[in-house]
Amino acid sequence: MNHKKTVSMRKFSLGAAFFMIILSFFVSVAFAIEKEGPKNESVVRHPPEIHGSGKIDRVDKDQIVVDDKMFLLSSGYEKRTADDEALSQEKLSAGMKIAFRLDAKRQIVTIWILKE
Known part of the structure; x- marks a missing residue:
């Protein structure tokens, strides 16, 4: 019985680790897209040192x-x-x-x- 519990825990741990890796991949992709921003957005510049x-x-x-x-x-x-x-x-x-x-x-x- 102990052996079955250990095997089940290992499978669960591997599954949880795999899930965390996949989750972190999607989160990092989402942050990369957010930082890049829309490509066709026109940039409005403001004059430097206006008084x-x-x-x-x-x-x-x-x-x-x-x-x-x-x-x-x-x-x-x-x-x-x-x-x-x-x-x-x-x-x-x-x-x-x-x-x-x-x-x-x-x-x-x-x-x-x-x-x-």
């Missing part, structure tokens, strides 16, 4: 008003896309959503034109 954002109220030669606050434009300020690509021909106009970075003099040195 402010809002809608343009008015643009003059050397200043800009954003959400009722006036900022001076640095002489060589940059215009960039929301994905941080350089823009040279884009004109700034009232109603545009932007983000911006200031220098030590609190002048705008970089403007990112955000998507509506």
